[in-house]
Amino acid sequence: MVFIGFSINIEAGKSTALVGQSGSGKSTIIGLIERFYDPLKGAVKIDGRDIRSYHLRSLRKHIALVSQEPALFAGTIRQNIMYGASEDIDESEVIEAAKAANAHDFIAGLKDGYDTWCGDRGLQLSGGQKQRIAIARAILKNPAILLLDEATSALDSQSEKVVQDALERMMIGRTSVVVAHRLSTIQNCDTIAVLDKGKIVEKGTHSSLLAKGPTGAYYSLVSLQRRPNNSEIN
Ligand SMILES: Nc1ncnc2c1ncn2[C@@H]1O[C@H](COP(=O)(O)OP(=O)(O)O)[C@@H](O)[C@H]1O
Ligand SMILES: [Mg+2]
Structure with a gap:
């Protein structure tokens, strides 16, 4: 069981980043939105309607996914x-x-x-x-819904920068769910949700989550990725 009593609200027209350690359930959320599988209990809703009630092909017509291994x-x-x-x-x-x-x-x-x-x-x-x-x-x-699951993970940092710009332009005004290992690539998202062991432990913007200080889950993830000679988090 990956999620028990799990709930997340993803705002339409906004970008939501999912962060958390490997195995915390980020790709599972993407898979549920795509209907690669259905939840055993509960429901995934889009525009207030259970996605199981949409015709699968028409649902997917409105969704684009870029994953780690396309x-x-x-x-x-x-x-x-x-x-x-x-x-x-x-x-x-x-x-x-x-x-x-x-x-x-x-x-x-x-x-x-x-x-x-x-x-x-x-x-x-x-x-x-x-x-x-x-x-x-x-x-x-x-698409109306853009799903990016480690979408730039295989790129070197030079191409990642260029592609990142294109993706950020694409996210404007579009419902986007973004999973990225490199946290620097998601800091402009409207909302960042931090997952841990199948639960959301924090939710907010990059700056509001960093403001929680060293005891915060997001703060800790960012600190882990900071290079040792880089004394500032930005
Ligand atoms: N196809 C699968 N079958 C069984 N368990 C899986 C499968 N895919 C992922 N899991 C498990 O589900 C949990 C969440 O995985 P996942 O959503 O892939 O995490 P993340 O994307 O955050 O790394 C992990 O414990 C993982 O081992
Ligand atoms: Mg994953």
């Missing part, structure tokens, strides 16, 4: 970026999305460009390249 499908890079987006997408929109995800340059550098085959027996892409394709896919889909 799946690429057997098909071209172009098809992988367009996957799940509406039918009438033109080439320039695909390229715009790829540029925003910092993926265009490496794709354009491939011999077959956007026609490069990936997935099973396709091109071997690095984890970071797959994540950028998945981010381009999410940007193109333009």
Whole structure:
């Protein structure tokens, strides 16, 4: 049992970050919103309605997920970026999305460009390249709900910065749930919820949680990630 008596309210149009140690249940919340599985008891509601009452495909039409190990499908890079987006997408929109995800340059550098085959027996892409394709896919889909579960974890810090900017622009005015190991990437979120052993132990903004001082759960997580020679938390 991961959650017992668990409750969280995620505000529409705002970004909510889930932080906490590995195994605290962050990905489980993402999985419940996606309906990869249903709770044994209780309900997940969107717009006040149990998500089990929505048609699964229409529910997922409004959700985009970028995870730590994104799946690429057997098909071209172009098809992988367009996957799940509406039918009438033109080439320039695909390229715009790829540029925003910092993926265009490496794709354009491939011999077959956007026609490069990936997935099973396709091109071997690095984890970071797959994540950028998945981010381009999410940007193109333009969903009402954006789920990011360690979405930039495979990127080096230089590409992470660029992609982070694109993701933050995408989060504006959109219901977003963000899980990130590197806490520096979630500090601008509207709300940060700290999970510990399947419970929410703190909730607030970056500055309000830091203001709790050394006894605070968020403060402790941030301190753990601070480099030893970095005397200031900001
Ligand atoms: N597929 C699974 N089957 C059984 N237990 C799982 C599965 N996935 C995760 N868990 C367990 O659920 C708990 C929460 O995991 P998870 O939501 O993945 O945590 P986090 O994303 O915060 O690291 C952990 O105790 C983990 O071992
Ligand atoms: Mg996880």
